[in-house]
Amino acid sequence: MKRRNGSSDSLLTKAGGELDDRFKLAGPARVLFNKVFPDHWSFLLGEIALFSFILLLLSGTFLALFFDPSMTEVTYDGAYVPLQGIEMSRAYESTLHLSFEVRGGLFMRQMHHWSCLLFMASILVHMLRIFFTGAFRAPRETNWMIGIVLFWLGFFEGFFGYSLPDDGLSGTGLRIMEGMTASVPFIGPWASAALFGGQFPGTTVIPMLYIIHVFIFPLLMLGLIVVHVALVFIQKHTQWPGPGRTEHNVVGYRMFPNYVMKQVGFMLFIWGVLAAMGGLFQINPIWLFGPYEVSVVSSASQPDFYVMYLDGLIRLFPAWEFRVPPYFTLPAVFWPAIAGMGLSVLLPLLYPALERRFTKDRGHHNLLQRPRDNPGRTSLGVMVVVFWTIGAVSGGNDVFAEKFDISLNAMTWAGRIGIVVLPIIAYYLTYRIALGLQQHDREVLAHGLETGILMRDPNGRFYEVHQPLAEPDEHGHTELEYNGWVVPKKMNRVGALPPTDKGFFKSIEEPSENGSAARDEIESGSKH
Amino acid sequence: MAASAKRRRGWRKRLGALARFTGALVIVGGLYSVFSPSLYAQEAEDNAIDSEVVKGQELYDTSCITCHGDDGEGIEGRGPSLIGVGSAAVEFQVNTGRMPMAAQGAQAPDSDYPVFTEEEAAWLGAYIEYLGGGATVPDDLAELVENADVGEGGELYRVNCSSCHGYAGGGGALSSGAHAPALIGVSDEEIYQAMLTGPQNMPVFADNELTPEQKADIIAYVQYVVNDDKDPGGVFTLGRYGPSTEGLAIFLVGMTALLLTTLWIAGKS
Numbered sequence: 166m167k168r169r170n171g172s173s174d175s176l177l178t179k180a181g182g183e184l185d186d187r188f189k190l191a192g193p194a195r196v197l198f199n200k201v202f203p204d205h206w207s208f209l210l211g212e213i214a215l216f217s218f219i220l221l222l223l224s225g226t227f228l229a230l231f232f233d234p235s236m237t238e239v240t241y242d243g244a245y246v247p248l249q250g251i252e253m254s255r256a257y258e259s260t261l262h263l264s265f266e267v268r269g270g271l272f273m274r275q276m277h278h279w280s281c282l283l284f285m286a287s288i289l290v291h292m293l294r295i296f297f298t299g300a301f302r303a304p305r306e307t308n309w310m311i312g313i314v315l316f317w318l319g320f321f322e323g324f325f326g327y328s329l330p331d332d333g334l335s336g337t338g339l340r341i342m343e344g345m346t347a348s349v350p351f352i353g354p355w356a357s358a359a360l361f362g363g364q365f366p367g368t369t370v371i372p373m374l375y376i377i378h379v380f381i382f383p384l385l386m387l388g389l390i391v392v393h394v395a396l397v398f399i400q401k402h403t404q405w406p407g408p409g410r411t412e413h414n415v416v417g418y419r420m421f422p423n424y425v426m427k428q429v430g431f432m433l434f435i436w437g438v439l440a441a442m443g444g445l446f447q448i449n450p451i452w453l454f455g456p457y458e459v460s461v462v463s464s465a466s467q468p469d470f471y472v473m474y475l476d477g478l479i480r481l482f483p484a485w486e487f488r489v490p491p492y493f494t495l496p497a498v499f500w501p502a503i504a505g506m507g508l509s510v511l512l513p514l515l516y517p518a519l520e521r522r523f524t525k526d527r528g529h530h531n532l533l534q535r536p537r538d539n540p541g542r543t544s545l546g547v548m549v550v551v552f553w554t555i556g557a558v559s560g561g562n563d564v565f566a567e568k569f570d571i572s573l574n575a576m577t578w579a580g581r582i583g584i585v586v587l588p589i590i591a592y593y594l595t596y597r598i599a600l601g602l603q604q605h606d607r608e609v610l611a612h613g614l615e616t617g618i619l620m621r622d623p624n625g626r627f628y629e630v631h632q633p634l635a636e637p638d639e640h641g642h643t644e645l646e647y648n649g650w651v652v653p654k655k656m657n658r659v660g661a662l663p664p665t666d667k668g669f670f671k672s673i674e675e676p677s678e679n680g681s682a683a684r685d686e687i688e689s690g691s692k693h
Numbered sequence: 694m695a696a697s698a699k700r701r702r703g704w705r706k707r708l709g710a711l712a713r714f715t716g717a718l719v720i721v722g723g724l725y726s727v728f729s730p731s732l733y734a735q736e737a738e739d740n741a742i743d744s745e746v747v748k749g750q751e752l753y754d755t756s757c758i759t760c761h762g763d764d765g766e767g768i769e770g771r772g773p774s775l776i777g778v779g780s781a782a783v784e785f786q787v788n789t790g791r792m793p794m795a796a797q798g799a800q801a802p803d804s805d806y807p808v809f810t811e812e813e814a815a816w817l818g819a820y821i822e823y824l825g826g827g828a829t830v831p832d833d834l835a836e837l838v839e840n841a842d843v844g845e846g847g848e849l850y851r852v853n854c855s856s857c858h859g860y861a862g863g864g865g866a867l868s869s870g871a872h873a874p875a876l877i878g879v880s881d882e883e884i885y886q887a888m889l890t891g892p893q894n895m896p897v898f899a900d901n902e903l904t905p906e907q908k909a910d911i912i913a914y915v916q917y918v919v920n921d922d923k924d925p926g927g928v929f930t931l932g933r934y935g936p937s938t939e940g941l942a943i944f945l946v947g948m949t950a951l952l953l954t955t956l957w958i959a960g961k962s
Contacts, residue, residue: 206959282943447926463855464865470940561937572870
């Protein structure tokens with residue numbers, strides 16, 4: 166907006182002027198407001214994580230007002246009848262109090278848990294988008310690595326939160342973590358004893374996890390999220406290739422007002438979905454699980470979904486124990502749990518560097534790749550997705566077995582064989598599909614669109630008429646460069662790449678007057 | 694011409710015979726069904742207990758004997774001996790539709806449509822009881838459950854039952870295709886009979902392990918939590934299976950709704 170000198174009577178302009186006089190805001194604000202962001206639905210996935218994180222902070226603060234991470238033994242005399250008179254820790258009792266006696270407490274607890282699941286789910290989906298489009302390539306490798314670290318911080322943050330109420334399920338989870346920790350060669354038993362203050366479960370672990378859960382990890386995550394978003398600002402957002410888009414520009418909408426409006430709307434929508442889920446879908450009903458007792462392990466004891474693939478790997482891995490008696494035992498759980506988790510951290514962290522090394526691609530990339538244009542990477546990604554999915558399903562294989570009436574043994578063996586074989590098949594199939602899609606794009610560029618009109622030569626040959634996308638040479642071929650973006654595949658898409666007819670549920674544009682008039686003329690057969 | 698008329702007459706003759714035969718069957722059947730129940734009732738008045746055993750044996754000899762053998766002695770590789778299992782076991786298996794079993798499998802599935810009525814199951818129970826005694830449900834079960842301690846029952850449930858039936862009684866998988874069934878909609882008697890007799894893969898909780906009072910506590914807890922609890926957390930309980938269905942829900946409901954929103958928001962400019 167053009168600034169008018171002195172004479173402006175607008176209150177806003179005046180206030181802005183006063184502020185600028187004191188804090189020198191106009192310059193930075195102008196840069197910020199004019200910052201351009203490319204517009205595509207897949208660029209909004211990270212925001213789901215960001216906004217659910219904010220809701221996690223808000224709802225978590227509410228919960229912290231009422232939760233007491235104490236392991237003092239108390240006798241319950243609250244509102245929930247089936248637990249009255251039962252001995253339990255103060256942590257569990259305060260969670261029950263929070264759920265049944267604090268106004269809105271259960272809703273907040275459920276919303277907090279759903280926000281956590283949505284946070285982790287959206288990180289996964291966002292990560293897949295970044296991976297499959299090659300957005301992690303130089304210069305954005307650091308931000309990819311920060312994202313991976315954020316995922317793992319969220320992973321443990323979520324697990325610690327799941328452990329805090331000291332209910333039957335969370336204690337079972339801690340027990341598994343204790344077993345995993347103790348399986349590390351040499352340092353394992355010492356580390357486990359340090360964590361639990363001696364024998365499991367002890368009384369120190371929950372107060373300790375509490376301060377990690379409510380202070381240390383959120384602070385780390387908040388810091389990293391700020392850096393993560395700041396780097397997107399500084400390095401500029403990637404964009405899809407297309408008309409007018411190059412490695413050196415950004416085509417899109419300004420931060421203000423367009424992008425800010427969209428973001429605020431999206432934030433409120435996300436919070437609305439989470440509030441609805443918190444109110445409608447019962448999650449983690451701790452009153453059913455009872456207080457944690459070491460002797461109680463329920464069937465269908467699962468971790469939250471983002472941990473479930475590790476649980477699945479533990480369930481699938483054969484009981485191969487390595488022993489050097491009498492000095493040393495390496496339990497089977499070490500391989501899926503500790504080695505498996507270590508690889509799940511390291512491989513994604515190193516992936517950008519590995520890809521650079523193998524492709525010898527040293528360039529800077531601000532334009533995204535469509536998954537089909539890098540079949541090797543896409544196939545690797547699908548391979549990992551299939552591996553992860555089989556692991557996660559196997560983590561709940563007892564529930565699947567019971568509900569779908571399959572033998573649990575059959576589920577386990579299907580998982581064991583499937584997790585080795587299916588990723589390889591997935592790799593091959595994805596590779597062929599990606600090449601096929603790319604090939605068809607190139608074919609359209611060379612030969613033109615399929616019109617659906619069949620012609621017959623005088624000599625009896627049938628052929629389909631193609632509509633070339635540019636002036637063809639004498640062989641009917643067009644020399645159009647393949648630039649990795651959508652190629653029109655239908656006649657009514659020629660001339661405009663995005664759909665010309667805008668609107669989500671129904672069209673927001675009136676059909677052109679001229680078009681229908683012209684059609685009437687054709688149909689009535691009138692000639693000029 | 695004559696040949697076709699003859700054929701038509703033949704048809705008429707045969708149709709007439711069929712009609713007469715059907716009519717005769719209806720009359721005989723109707724008479725039988727009118728008189729036979731009264732005949733049985735008179736017999737029952739004469740000697741109630743013996744006749745229950747006799748009726749039980751009649752049912753046994755037509756529906757159970759193939760697998761469980763003569764006089765409930767059992768047949769190797771087909772069905773176990775029923776001597777000494779008691780009426781509690783018989784009534785549980787028969788009233789839940791698990792027995793008679795349609796086919797040999799990992800375990801007999803329960804059915805909403807039991808083959809026998811509760812009265813017939815009682816006759817079968819009387820017969821098995823007659824063969825060798827065994828466990829029975831106490832007559833004052835309703836009173837026991839009335840005076841039960843739900844909290845105590847919860848503690849006992851979590852220690853003894855949850856490892857197979859799950860915290861919320863949703864059931865769970867056992868090895869090789871067997872499963873612990875869900876406890877949704879089961880009656881007090883069924884739970885008591887199951888604990889007492891250990892049907893299928895379930896262990897037996899005899900009276901020296903869990904006293905009748907403790908069993909009643911467990912029943913009260915199961916009925917409270919599984920069948921009466923109104924799930925304060927929401928309209929959708931996700932089957933109370935815990936994190937596995939919660940994980941599905943966040944993708945199928947939360948992520949799906951928000952992905953549609955991204956398409957909507959990015960489309961507007």
